[in-house]
């Protein structure tokens with residue numbers, strides 16, 4: 001079908017707009033439009049391209065994930081070889097000085113000449129890639145391979161949002177952009193968390209995961225791995241006047257739409273390099289991605305040309321590495337740690353190893369399935385990873401190093417701390433101790449939680465003190481707190497009589513609390529502060545809550561089956577109920593109100609969500625109005641929502657409601673819904689409680 005000119009024009013407009021939004025979102029990290037607007041433009045372009053297939057072009061934003069899996073990756077000969085970097089092994093100051101001395105010698109700079117300018121940047125721990133653009137359009141992406149020949153991975157690279165399919169601004173006839181494809185640590189952690197949840201195998205580190213994704217034959221798989229990119233250099237160029245310095249090259253690449261790392265500087269002489277090395281090392285853990293060192297490059301391209309290459313390394317660049325984030329050590333034993341909620345976590349006890357800048361002796365193994373999947377055995381040599389502030393982790397066993405003396409790990413069926421039965425829910429990854437408040441391991445944590453600020457808020461009763469009280473068997477459950485005397489407390493090590501008196505006073509004060517705080521303080525799994533508030537509001541009294549079955553709990557806004565199950569299980573445990581009764585008997589109290597009865601009104605059976613700023617009503621007033629008329633108000637839009645009350649500056653909830661086809665009303669519309677049946681007004685008021 002011939003393409004009408006207005007369709008072609010609209011398609012071009014849409015592509016430009018989507019490219020802009022893409023750049024703002026992925027590269028500048030400053031989205032300019034809501035996701036829904038992007039989706040609308042995207043859908044419109046897809047529809048146009050479907051109606052007029054002649055409109056399709058490879059650089060269209062709709063073409064990032066497309067095409068069938070390839071039978072094999074094809075070799076690509078690099079127009080300009082992809083070199084490696086000489087790694088300076090000397091410790092920081094010496095290494096930088098040696099590099100500077102070599103550069104000055106080859107450039108034949110006299111000792112009293114001004115210092116050389118260097119560009120210093122990060123050495124990203126990912127995989128090198130060459131991106132070839134012809135007339136501004138991405139035509140080929142290739143891995144480094146052996147430096148001469150790499151592999152064509154264009155299909156996967158196209159799925160990376162940070163890599164432009166088309167350059168911004170005036171494009172050279174040919175430009176090859178080189179850089180690193182990597183995976184952010186948070187993306188890697190999330191990916192592994194998803195893998196664990198779905199029972200899949202976890203990935204070892206971000207670099208391997210990124211490299212694995214890029215070498216997939218099916219682009220759909222790469223598209224699911226959140227990859228990022230930093231540009232750091234050039235390959236072949238044609239029809240482009242090279243800038244004078246490396247720093248200007250990077251600026252130009254940023255101008256073409258590539259992400260360029262912000263941690264780059266131009267320094268004068270070797271001292272600047274030494275300072276950069278130290279500064280980045282201090283920041284390393286806080287960076288959102290892995291680096292394995294820094295790279296120093298002679299800044300002036302003319303000097304780079306003079307320096308040239310020796311074998312396969314440029315003489316104008318060196319890398320300076322930091323201590324590794326992965327090391328090998330012996331797994332001495334696997335012990336079980338019991339968490340506050342009773343979760344049993346296998347923890348690896350390791351022969352001390354220096355990794356990621358600290359000495360590590362423990363590392364998490366997450367759960368039983370994870371130990372199985374990784375086939376980690378006691379006595380194994382294992383790879384331990386510690387990157388950034390992430391907890392050290394055993395990522396793999398080195399099976400080749402086994403000598404047969406290794407033992408397989410078996411998850412205990414009883415809690416190692418209290419001997420209670422350990423249970424594992426049907427589709428849960430973790431086993432839990434069922435001992436609740438009975439289990440000393442959970443006891444400490446339960447007490448810490450009980451006394452915490454959002455719970456009973458007992459000032460001065462901190463983690464250390466609780467630990468002492470539990471270790472000395474003075475306190476076993478929260479009830480014991482209310483029996484504590486000043487003398488008993490003061491007998492503890494490092495506890496003055498004055499502070500003991502303060503703690504006792506704070507405990508006494510905590511007797512007067514609120515139902516919300518009390519419910520939260522119980523430490524029921526999945527019952528956080530806001531669920532505790534909803535429960536307190538809905539039931540009004542603890543007895544009403546304790547009498548509730550799962551169905552009754554589901555009537556509480558935002559309580560779903562999982563939370564309901566946790567509450568029912570907690571309250572089915574006689575020991576827990578005993579503690580609750582004893583707490584009440586010790587004088588812990590709160591104001592109660594009658595349960596909110598179902599109100600029979602014009603909105604009975606309808607669920608509302610309120611969003612944005614309404615012209616006259618506050619959010620709470622609108623909520624009260626809906627509830628007084630028998631309706632329910634929920635915090636999030638779902639298929640169960642009947643109406644969305646939208647005010648000014650309504651955001652994602654409005655988008656979602658529109659997607660789900662939910663009726664949307666404004667404040668006036670809400671009033672009409674309520675007073676539409678004026679005659680029932682009295683009834684509505686009667687039904688309302690408080």
Ligand code: IVH
Nearest residue numbers: 083084085121122123124127128232295314
């Ligand atoms: S420049 C001729 N800059 O390090 C110099 N490389 O052996 C070419 N790398 O795998 C490389 N960060 O992918 C350069 N800022 C950076 C880098 C960097 C990481 C990697 C590169 C290659 C290796 C070089």
